[in-house]
Amino acid sequence: MFLKKVTLLKEKIPIFNDYPFSIPSIASLNEMKLESNVTFFVGENGSGKSTLLEAIADKCGFNTAGGGRNNSYDVYETNSELSEYIRLSWMPKITNGFFLRSESFYHFATHIDKVDDNGFKDYGGKSLLKQSHGESFMSLFINRFNGEAIYLLDEPEAALSPARQLALLKVIHDLETQGDAQFIIATHSPILLGYPEAEIYSFDHGQIAKIDYEDTDHYSITKYFLENRKRFLYELFKEE
Numbered sequence: 001m002f003l004k005k006v007t008l009l010k011e012k013i014p015i016f017n018d019y020p021f022s023i024p025s026i027a028s029l030n031e032m033k034l035e036s037n038v039t040f041f042v043g044e045n046g047s048g049k050s051t052l053l054e055a056i057a058d059k060c061g062f063n064t065a066g067g068g069r070n071n072s073y074d075v076y077e078t079n080s081e082l083s084e085y086i087r088l089s090w091m092p093k094i095t096n097g098f099f100l101r102s103e104s105f106y107h108f109a110t111h112i113d114k115v116d117d118n119g120f121k122d123y124g125g126k127s128l129l130k131q132s133h134g135e136s137f138m139s140l141f142i143n144r145f146n147g148e149a150i151y152l153l154d155e156p157e158a159a160l161s162p163a164r165q166l167a168l169l170k171v172i173h174d175l176e177t178q179g180d181a182q183f184i185i186a187t188h189s190p191i192l193l194g195y196p197e198a199e200i201y202s203f204d205h206g207q208i209a210k211i212d213y214e215d216t217d218h219y220s221i222t223k224y225f226l227e228n229r230k231r232f233l234y235e236l237f238k239e240e
């Protein structure tokens with residue numbers, strides 16, 4: 001693995017009232033140690049996962065709208081308001097990698113459609129715009145992801161069927177074990193979170209703290225739902 005630590009430079013922060021320091025998990029961050037090739041960010045909607053992931057991507061020099069170092073398409077790029085307040089500690093430093101931002105992947109696909117002159121070799125030999133959302137994600141993972149690199153994925157499951165989520169686990173496993181790749185993944189998927197030996201950071205309760213897989217809401221709510229679906233729905237829908 002390459003990225004070992006993310007530190008919040010608290011002394012540089014002028015005021016904690018405004019975004020992104022108004023997010024409790026971000027405001028309470030001191031340093032986050034990364035000790036596994038695969039790290040997950042979990043937490044409720046709005047708990048700050050994407051904000052931190054985007055700041056890390058910006059610091060890596062990746063396009064914050066999604067892409068790697070060479071994917072410059074300013075028109076869709078957004079500024080990370082957090083990146084100038086974090087420090088990344090590497091050992092060794094690498095520059096290869098990719099930031100997958102599910103919500104704006106269409107912009108990346110449109111950009112590639114305009115500039116690719118290589119028969120879409122990095123994307124399965126077909127324009128990403130002519131593949132389904134999930135197919136285009138898998139084409140990217142299988143063809144473009146390789147070698148020593150850091151991959152930052154924001155909700156990759158958004159486009160993936162359960163079977164394709166399992167396929168992504170296999171891609172992660174192959175890259176991690178053969179290519180020494182590092183992954184940081186913000187997710188709500190109980191399937192992805194089940195990756196063995198992964199480190200999981202929860203952004204809930206106003207802090208960023210390690211959590212075991214079985215202690216995440218994603219695991220426990222999904223498990224309870226699948227095992228007690230009728231009772232669960234009865235309780236959910238019943239009149240107060």
Ligand SMILES: Nc1ncnc2c1ncn2[C@@H]1O[C@H](COP(=O)(O)OP(=O)(O)OP(=O)(O)O)[C@@H](O)[C@H]1O
Nearest residue numbers: 019023043044045046047048049050051052186203
């Ligand atoms: N550019 C912005 N300006 C002001 N507030 C923002 C901005 N971007 C995000 N926020 C707010 O910051 C909070 C954290 O957002 P963020 O996208 O990091 O959450 P998240 O944990 O990734 O959520 P989700 O699981 O829904 O993707 C939210 O309350 C959001 O409304």
